[in-house]
Amino acid sequence: MSADHAPSSGMRLTLNIWRQSGPADAGRMETYHLDGISPDMSFLEMLDVLNVRLEREGREPVAFDHDCREGICGSCGVMIDGNAHGPEAETATCQLHMRSFADGAALTIEPFRAKGFPVLKDLVLDRSAFDRIIAAGGFISANTGCAVDANSTPVAKSDAELSMDAAQCIGCGACVAACPNAAAMLFVGAKIAHLGLLPQGQPERSKRVLAMARQMEAEGFGSCSNYYECEAACPKAISVENIARLNRDYLRAGLTTRD
Amino acid sequence: MSSQSTAPTAAQNATLDSKCPQGPIQDRWDRHRFQTKLVNPANKRRFHVLVVGTGLAGASAAATLAELGYRVSVFCIHESPRRAHSIAAQGGINAAKNYPNDGDSIWRLFYDTIKGGDYRARESNVYRLAQISNHIIDQCVAQGVPFAREYGGLLSNRSFGGAQVSRTFYARGQTGQQLLLGAYQALMRQVGEKKIQLYSRREMLDVVVADGVARGIVCRELGSGKIESFAGDAVLLATGGYGNVFYLSTNAKLSNATAAWRAHRRGAFFANPCFTQIHPTCIPVSGSHQSKLTLMSESLRNDGRVWVPQKRDDDRPPAAIPAAERDYFLERKYPSFGNLVPRDVASRNAKQVCDEGRGVGSSKMSVYLDFGDAIARDGAPKIAEKYGNLFQMYQRITAEDPYHSPMRIYPAVHYTMGGLWVDYNLESTIPGLFVLGEANFSDHGANRLGASALMQGLADGYFVIPATLGSHLAGRKLPPVSTAHPAFAAAEQDVQQRVERLLSINGKRGADDFHRELGLIVWNYCGMARNAKGLDLALGKVGALREEFWHNLRVLGSAQELNQSLERAGRVADFLELAELMIVDARHREESCGGHFREEYQTEDGEARRNDAQFAYAAAWQHTAPGADKGGQPSWSLHKEPLNFEFVSLSQRSYQ
Numbered sequence: 003m004s005a006d007h008a009p010s011s012g013m014r015l016t017l018n019i020w021r022q023s024g025p026a027d028a029g030r031m032e033t034y035h036l037d038g039i040s041p042d043m044s045f046l047e048m049l050d051v052l053n054v055r056l057e058r059e060g061r062e063p064v065a066f067d068h069d070c071r072e073g074i075c076g077s078c079g080v081m082i083d084g085n086a087h088g089p090e091a092e093t094a095t096c097q098l099h100m101r102s103f104a105d106g107a108a109l110t111i112e113p114f115r116a117k118g119f120p121v122l123k124d125l126v127l128d129r130s131a132f133d134r135i136i137a138a139g140g141f142i143s144a145n146t147g148c149a150v151d152a153n154s155t156p157v158a159k160s161d162a163e164l165s166m167d168a169a170q171c172i173g174c175g176a177c178v179a180a181c182p183n184a185a186a187m188l189f190v191g192a193k194i195a196h197l198g199l200l201p202q203g204q205p206e207r208s209k210r211v212l213a214m215a216r217q218m219e220a221e222g223f224g225s226c227s228n229y230y231e232c233e234a235a236c237p238k239a240i241s242v243e244n245i246a247r248l249n250r251d252y253l254r255a256g257l258t259t260r261d
Numbered sequence: 262m263s264s265q266s267t268a269p270t271a272a273q274n275a276t277l278d279s280k281c282p283q284g285p286i287q288d289r290w291d292r293h294r295f296q297t298k299l300v301n302p303a304n305k306r307r308f309h310v311l312v313v314g315t316g317l318a319g320a321s322a323a324a325t326l327a328e329l330g331y332r333v334s335v336f337c338i339h340e341s342p343r344r345a346h347s348i349a350a351q352g353g354i355n356a357a358k359n360y361p362n363d364g365d366s367i368w369r370l371f372y373d374t375i376k377g378g379d380y381r382a383r384e385s386n387v388y389r390l391a392q393i394s395n396h397i398i399d400q401c402v403a404q405g406v407p408f409a410r411e412y413g414g415l416l417s418n419r420s421f422g423g424a425q426v427s428r429t430f431y432a433r434g435q436t437g438q439q440l441l442l443g444a445y446q447a448l449m450r451q452v453g454e455k456k457i458q459l460y461s462r463r464e465m466l467d468v469v470v471a472d473g474v475a476r477g478i479v480c481r482e483l484g485s486g487k488i489e490s491f492a493g494d495a496v497l498l499a500t501g502g503y504g505n506v507f508y509l510s511t512n513a514k515l516s517n518a519t520a521a522w523r524a525h526r527r528g529a530f531f532a533n534p535c536f537t538q539i540h541p542t543c544i545p546v547s548g549s550h551q552s553k554l555t556l557m558s559e560s561l562r563n564d565g566r567v568w569v570p571q572k573r574d575d576d577r578p579p580a581a582i583p584a585a586e587r588d589y590f591l592e593r594k595y596p597s598f599g600n601l602v603p604r605d606v607a608s609r610n611a612k613q614v615c616d617e618g619r620g621v622g623s624s625k626m627s628v629y630l631d632f633g634d635a636i637a638r639d640g641a642p643k644i645a646e647k648y649g650n651l652f653q654m655y656q657r658i659t660a661e662d663p664y665h666s667p668m669r670i671y672p673a674v675h676y677t678m679g680g681l682w683v684d685y686n687l688e689s690t691i692p693g694l695f696v697l698g699e700a701n702f703s704d705h706g707a708n709r710l711g712a713s714a715l716m717q718g719l720a721d722g723y724f725v726i727p728a729t730l731g732s733h734l735a736g737r738k739l740p741p742v743s744t745a746h747p748a749f750a751a752a753e754q755d756v757q758q759r760v761e762r763l764l765s766i767n768g769k770r771g772a773d774d775f776h777r778e779l780g781l782i783v784w785n786y787c788g789m790a791r792n793a794k795g796l797d798l799a800l801g802k803v804g805a806l807r808e809e810f811w812h813n814l815r816v817l818g819s820a821q822e823l824n825q826s827l828e829r830a831g832r833v834a835d836f837l838e839l840a841e842l843m844i845v846d847a848r849h850r851e852e853s854c855g856g857h858f859r860e861e862y863q864t865e866d867g868e869a870r871r872n873d874a875q876f877a878y879a880a881a882w883q884h885t886a887p888g889a890d891k892g893g894q895p896s897w898s899l900h901k902e903p904l905n906f907e908f909v910s911l912s913q914r915s916y917q
């Protein structure tokens with residue numbers, strides 16, 4: 003970088019960001035120029051810098067959801083140049099650092115797009131559809147107080163590990179955003195696998211898969227036609243094998259269920 | 262101006278009644294439950310319980326109360342209950358199961374927690390917590406929490422600081438996530454069955470006290486800005502801790518003190534606000550853009566060795582410093598606990614060596630946490646299995662590889678032991694207002710041991726409140742109430758006016774800017790080390806900053822829309838008052854204990870020196886003035902709850 007090109011040290015960026023004032027607004031892209039961005043900043047810290055500047059200029063800051071900034075709460079998540087959570091594998095938006103982008107880059111930042119996730123404002127979504135899918139059956143019914151001693155039911159280490167692999171889902175919705183069909187099958191499959199791999203999850207296994215699948219459809223999510231974009235976008239690398247498990251459990255439940 | 266009342270203040274200047282049962286400590290909880298009135302099963306559905314917060318404490322309480330038959334409404338500021346800050350807890354949860362057969366017992370967990378808290382917690386509460394700990398693990402496993410297991414299929418344990426036994430259960434480095442998902446799923450099951458009404462994206466901005474009893478809340482719907490009231494028979498606050506008063510902390514960005522602070526202003530006493538925890542193993546600050554700090558789980562201290570060079574200003578890379586020229590200062594000073602000393606001790610020592618000029622990294626404000634020996638002993642795959650995701654997190658943030666060079670860590674604000682004062686029933690000084698989880702002050706004294714916040718949150722929610730709520734619901738006459746009661750209109754008006762006030766100042770500085778400045782003041786003067794002079798100085802600085810806030814704040818946008826700047830401004834306004842109370846409390850407590858280190862009061866070897874004769878009490882502060890947003894300065898009066906130690910004898914804490 004030549005000295006006359008860099009009025010302040012750090013990266014320069016052009017940001018094309020989706021602005022939408024509320025659910026009823028049609029929304030539009032707006033362009034902003036930023037410089038002096040440190041490569042050690044996180045992506046959300048870069049947006050913080052933009053927002054401080056906008057506020058200072060009397061313009062409304064960009065609304066975006068975030069909380070833990072450690073990749074675990076599932077609040078954050080935007081499309082960056084068409085990639086859910088941006089360019090790095092196994093990385094949520096909040097864990098991205100600016101060192102992943104080139105100096106001078108132009109970035110397009112949009113909300114996750116899916117029928118099941120209406121936009122509330124700018125980059126903020128309503129993902130309560132996921133809550134309703136869990137409410138339909140994503141649980142083990144174990145009232146407080148009824149439990150037996152924790153070690154009375156051994157679980158094979160390999161099953162516990164596989165269950166944990168699936169249980170790591172953070173419910174961010176990147177799988178839906180990345181899928182050409184806006185399917186939520188990786189999200190649902192992960193929960194089916196987490197609970198279905200454990201002995202405690204067996205009694206409700208059939209009921210669970212039928213109820214969750216029914217709610218998933220009712221929320222307007224599509225179905226899987228094996229693009230596998232979901233796994234690639236997932237910040238926790240949840241495997242598409244969980245979708246196969248979901249399909250198997252669903253078939254089995256259809257054949258065997260008595261309710 | 263308002264017919265909204267605050268709670269009666271009969272307790273004024275009297276000592277607080279903790280309602281702790283008497284007799285042998287093993288029998289107290291049983292006896293208390295037996296003596297607490299039961300709510301007739303047929304009546305339960307007539308009672309409406311408002312639960313604010315869906316972290317471990319709130320979600321577990323709401324699910325359990327709904328299972329018992331109560332009508333429950335649940336509120337959270339998040340888009341979904343599953344996003345509560347509890348999700349980020351990494352290392353684990355304690356229980357006295359003694360599965361490893363290494364000498365653990367309920368008594369030992371009780372003893373370690375009292376001692377770890379530097380003798381500033383209530384014995385009755387802590388014993389109960391240790392008793393309940395085992396049931397929590399059973400409950401979580403029944404819900405499908407995928408805890409780590411041994412090859413035989415049984416549960417695995419690891420060690421945490423302040424204990425010499427392995428009693429921590431964990432799910433990789435994501436224990437909080439898995440426990441919260443368990444509680445969230447139990448909660449959502451009740452939502453699906455229509456026994457719980459869920460209100461997400463609602464920020465509670467006031468407690469409604471009608472005729473001396475908490476009977477409702479006022480919220481702002483964060484999507485539309487609508488102010489809404491909800492009436493009920495009991496209000497449970499499980500709204501988390503206030504570590505974000507420091508701006509930079511390991512807490513999630515939305516964690517805040519507003520719900521607790523609003524309750525405080527309506528009459529709930531705030532206890533031990535200066536007891537805050539600085540966690541020793543966090544990723545150091547990298548620049549002025551920093552928005553939050555990242556914890557590296559304490560479990561790393563099982564295998565990682567903490568050291569700095571023996572010489573000051575030693576700029577050699579770590580690998581070039583021979584073992585003989587390294588100072589493994591925790592192992593040297595505390596041979597029996599070594600790297601596993603409690604957090605306050607580990608943090609203070611790290612600060613000390615950095616202050617001596619022996620810190621490492623470009624800022625010289627960090628120490629090494631070195632896995633070299635563990636990798637040589639066990640091999641990299643074994644270490645990866647235990648800590649892989651933490652190493653990955655570290656590398657992602659710092660672009661340094663901890664398999665090849667030691668991590669660099671520095672202490673950061675992490676947890677708040679202080680909180681709203683509650684009695685043994687978890688009831689605050691406002692009748693009918695209960696406080697659970699990190700939001701209360703109850704069990705950790707002046708320093709919390711690792712893996713015990715998850716335990717306490719779930720104990721409060723799954724087991725304590727379901728048993729003690731009867732003391733209020735069956736024990737008091739509760740006339741029917743609705744939002745038509747004048748106290749609701751008055752509270753709504755207060756909330757509305759405050760929102761309008763924040764929007765109308767029209768000054769020059771954003772809320773975040775004030776928050777950063779406040780954080781720095783509290784960190785510098787009321788952080789890891791405190792002294793009278795600094796605290797007096799800080800008091801003036803905070804007052805001046807608050808004054809400027811109410812004249813020079815700028816919030817764009819309107820009240821009738823999703824407005825994240827407005828949300829932040831309201832929270833910062835409350836932090837500006839809470840910070841002052843923290844400083845007042847730190848100033849008044851002329852002793853050192855746990856995380857509260859007053860430089861004037863230390864032993865010859867630099868350890869905290871308590872003053873049990875004068876300070877063996879919980880300091881509960883009553884808010885006595887309207888506060889800055891109504892034009893006045895906040896002020897407080899102090900109430901003392903004496904702490905009696907019948908079962909553990911008070912002594913100088915030693916980890917040597």
Ligand SMILES: Cc1cc2nc3c(=O)[nH]c(=O)nc-3n(C[C@H](O)[C@H](O)[C@H](O)COP(=O)(O)OP(=O)(O)OC[C@H]3O[C@@H](n4cnc5c(N)ncnc54)[C@H](O)[C@@H]3O)c2cc1C
Binds near residue numbers: 351465675712
């Ligand atoms: C990084 C990190 C790691 C940790 N690791 C461990 C560990 O390994 N072991 C351990 O024991 N402890 C750990 N802790 C501590 C522990 O996670 C917390 O103390 C605990 O989870 C707090 O739970 P809670 O239910 O009290 O509150 P939170 O989980 O903070 O939940 C607060 C809830 O209140 C809601 N809320 C807040 N304000 C309002 C309002 N005004 N209106 C409506 N709703 C509101 C929020 O939406 C949220 O649902 C860790 C903490 C951190 C920061």
Ligand code: FES
Binds near residue numbers: 097
């Ligand atoms: S902010 Fe929590 S996952 Fe990104």
